Amino acid sequence: MQEIARGAKAAKRPEGSRPKWVKTFLRYRWLYLFMVPGLLYYIIFHYVPMFGLVVAFQDYNLMKGVWGSPWVGFDNFRTVFSSPDFLVLMKNTIILSVYRIVFNMFPDLILALMLNEIRVRWFKKWIQTLTYGPHFLSWIIVYGIVFSFFAPGSGLITNFIRDLGWTPIDVLTSSEWFRTLLLSTDIWKSTGYGAIIYLAALAGINNELYESAAIDGAGRWRQMWHITLPGVRDVFILLIILRLGNILDAGFEQVYIFLNVRVYDVGDILDTWIFRRGIEQLDFSVPAAVGVFKSIIGFVLVILANKLAKRFGGSGIW
Incomplete structure (x- = not known):
């Protein structure tokens, strides 16, 4: 059955x-x-x-919650855009983000190209360890290191400059040096780790291309120009697209730790303003409106950058 x-x-x-x-x-x-x-x-x-x-x-209230808070429409966005600090915050955020995109990506690529050319394995591993190490330090530790060098009146470099008879520069509280300080510490901290992506792309290039170029008489510089750089072009474009999507994220953690009252005019960004308004003043609606605004701008920039990348011969994200 x-x-x-x-x-x-x-x-x-x-x-x-x-x-x-x-x-x-x-x-x-x-x-x-x-x-x-x-x-x-x-x-x-x-x-x-x-x-x-x-x-x-909404006019969000912690006690009433999301369901009980009154609906206010676009009033929070009007509050953000009409704020006298908005243009300054946008200016500082965009400048710092552009600086990071322009000056941070090339050190990553250059370091990866240099490591790719090293033939002594133990020396290559030593350089990799030395350059990767700062990435694993928190910004609190990095600020402590910077403070020990540039602290007003007691920093190592500050005292050295004073001993030479020169006038010390107050780097930590100087509006002229604050952005340079942020950029240089960010490059020092992230370059080694950022080179990993380019090293992975370089590892995927067919060695037969280099052998053929060597047979044709191409030297190391010619091989780098015609084989290595085109081999990492798509990765470079991809990273640019991704960074453009985060152009309004200027590195909150680093900026917040290094920021002080004397450099607000050049260092205060949208994220630090959101933190002060949301956490310190318990006003969550206006920071949420800024978050929506940032997301829309990032989305539009990713779409445009992806189309431009495809138009100029890149692969883009999709």
Whole structure:
């Protein structure tokens, strides 16, 4: 009887009658299973919190919550754009972000090219360790190092300049030097780690191209210009697109730690203003409106940069 029942079921569902998507799912079921933790992470920590965007359109009150807070429409956005500090904040944020994009990407690429040319393995590993190390230091520690060198009246370099008979420069509280200080410390901290992406791209270049170029008489500089740089072009463009999407994120942690009252005119950015207004003053609606504004600008810039990259021969993001 069991054999007859199995035969009847097989007759009702002939082999190959399953939909194509079912076959694909069953074939790659273990790969889909491995995707579940990553999907859950993005759903829980990236998509579910997007519901909080409604706070930007409310006069949010902690006691009333999201459902009980009154709806105010675009009043929070009007408050942001009419603020006398908004233009200064936007100017400082864009300047610092552009500085990071322009001056931070080339040291990463140059370091990767230099490491790629080193043939002595122990020396290459030593340089990599030396340049990667600062990335794992927190900005608090970096500020402590900088303070020990440039502290007014007691810094190592400050005292050295004074001993030479020169007038010491108060780097930490000088509006002229503050952006330079931020940029230089960021380059020192992130260059080694940023070079890893370019080293991975360089590892993917076919060695036969270099062998063919050497046979044709091309030297190391010619090989770098015609093979190495084109080999990392798409990665370079991709990183530019991603950084343009975060152009209104000027490095909150670093700026907040280095910031002081005397350099607000050149160092105060949108994120530090949001922090002071949201955390210190417990006003969450206006900072949420700034977050929505930043997201829209970043989204538009990513779309435009991706189209420009494809127009000029790059692969883009999609």
